[in-house]
Each structure stands twice: as C-alpha cells, then as structure tokens.
Amino acid sequence: MIDGYGGPEVLRLAEVPEPAPGPAQVRIRVHTAGVNPVDVKQRGGYFSAIAQAQFPLRLGNEYAGVVDQLGDGVEGIAVGDEVLGSATGQCYADWVVIEAADTVAKPASMGWDVAGGIATVGQTAYTALKQIGGVKDGDTLLVHAAAGGVGTMAVQIARLWGATVIGTASERNHDYLRSLGAIPVAYGPGLVERVRKIAPQGLDAALDAIGGDATAASLELVAGLDRIGTTIDTEGAEKYGFHRVGGRTTPGLRQVVEWYRTGAVTIPSVTVYPLDHVAAAHRHVEAGHTQGKVVLQVR
Incomplete structure (x- = not known):
C-alpha cells in the first residue's frame, strides 16, 4: 500500500482483513501480479489532478491465482481453478475478489510468471490495435x-x-x-x-x-x-x-490467452520480484527500457 504519493520508498506491506466474495464473485488466492507503468504513475501522483486518491491505497491491476471461495450464484467456475485477469488497484495482495464472469482460465502450459503479466498488456495491445x-x-x-x-x-x-x-x-x-x-x-x-x-x-x-x-x-x-x-x-x-487507446476487454483477453496456448504469441522476457521487493520492481519499471514484463511473486 501507499499512504501518500512519492517515490518507490512509499510502498509498504500491510495486514488487512481477508476479503469475502459477494454474489456472482469469486475470491482468488494470488500467485503473481503484474507491475505496469500506470502503477508507477499512480504511486507518483500523475493522476492526482484528475482524481485525488483515498489513502491508504493499494496498487496493481492484473493478477493470476487460484479460486479459493465462491460467492452465491457462481456457475461454471470451481474452487481450485487456475485463473487470471484484471482488477483495478487491488492486485498487490494475497487475495483479490473478482466478478466471476471477468476471470479467464489459465492454460496449464502457461507459467505463473507469464500469467501474472499478460492481462494488462494483452488487453491493451488487442484493444489499441482495433482502435486505430x-x-x-x-x-x-x-x-x-x-x-x-x-x-x-x-x-x-x-x-x-x-x-x-x-x-x-x-x-x-x-x-x-x-x-x-x-x-x-x-x-x-x-x-x-x-x-x-x-x-x-x-x-x-x-x-x-x-x-x-x-x-x-x-x-x-x-x-x-x-x-x-x-x-x-x-x-x-x-x-x-x-x-x-487501450482499455479492457475480457473477450479480447480470452483471445490473447488462446493465442498463447497455441503458441501464436508469447511473453519471452519476464522479470520476477518477491512481493516484499515491490519498491525494486517499481524502480525497474520507472527506469524505462524494460524488456517484456515485470511481475511480483506473491505466493
């Protein structure tokens, strides 16, 4: 979390209550979470002129993990399923709660490092190319x-x-x-x-x-x-x-994941940091010239 805008040093670990899924939601035990330039910008206050954040603030917009709780009315997904996807400002964490319909199944051939870093870049690239x-x-x-x-x-x-x-x-x-x-x-x-x-x-x-x-x-x-x-x-x-351009599209992400499963696309370079080294991960992204993705290992 962060308690105010600043450099990577403002990031800190915090103990918070475990979340519970509501109707049509699932809780996911996070294995990996991607670190993106937008996280760095948010931490530094780049968007403060548009909307002032409510502190303390959690970061992270993409995750990969295992479903461990189901909300009422959830169908087509089970405890133990390996999934990935997007969630605004909550993925640097042990658990995230997601609408069940927005999860995407993780192929068995996809490592946790890639799974934690494919949602944002996959959706953004797919949507952006459509928009131009x-x-x-x-x-x-x-x-x-x-x-x-x-x-x-x-x-x-x-x-x-x-x-x-x-x-x-x-x-x-x-x-x-x-x-x-x-x-x-x-x-x-x-x-x-x-x-x-x-x-x-x-x-x-x-x-x-x-x-x-x-x-x-x-x-x-x-x-x-x-x-x-x-x-x-x-x-x-x-x-x-x-x-x-950019934006999220769950159907687009499913297409990108399917392309990965068949070998049509890949993320050949992923750099992994432990969750408690999140400041170093932010410095890596902030320095620019990143090859591929930077991902946090949560579990």
Missing part, C-alpha cells in the same frame, strides 16, 4: 517502445493480422524485436529518417506506448490521425486529435 483501424494484412505499423510489455504483445498481434511491423527500441533490444517478428529501429534523433529508409512507401498506422518524441514522429510519418494511437500521451491526443 484494426491493423490488417498489408499494413505497415510503427510501434514505439516495442520491447516493452504492450509493445511485445502489439508486435505479435499485428504480425498475426498480417501487418509489417517496425519497432523502436534501444540497440540492446533489437535482437529481441527480431525474435518477435518486428523490424527494429533505434529511437532518438533521426528516427523519422530511419523509418523512412525502412518503409519508403510510408506507414499506415502507429501505436505509441512511451510518449514524448514519439508523438511528433507518428504525426510526421502517418497521414491519417485516425490511424495513430497512444496508450500514454493524453495531452498529445487531445491537442492533435489522434486516439488515446
């Missing part, structure tokens, strides 16, 4: 921060849908991007020119998961504002008129 025109066969897509969690999934989903993908990343992550099927390009000064050399015919769409200079590059490289999306640059989206 449904990337399709023959499109050329630019993904900013392609080696991060959302980028990792966006590259693979876009490739499944037939697009050519160019991904920005630091040089040390270029082999990683190639393994996902993307054409890597270094970000920083000269990005527009480097992309034009790779795709002289132009780009059809761009997805930004980093903000900053990515906005200017996307606007210069993509003709239609309806084919540009950002998961993070709200100010730029409002100023220039392109899409602020």
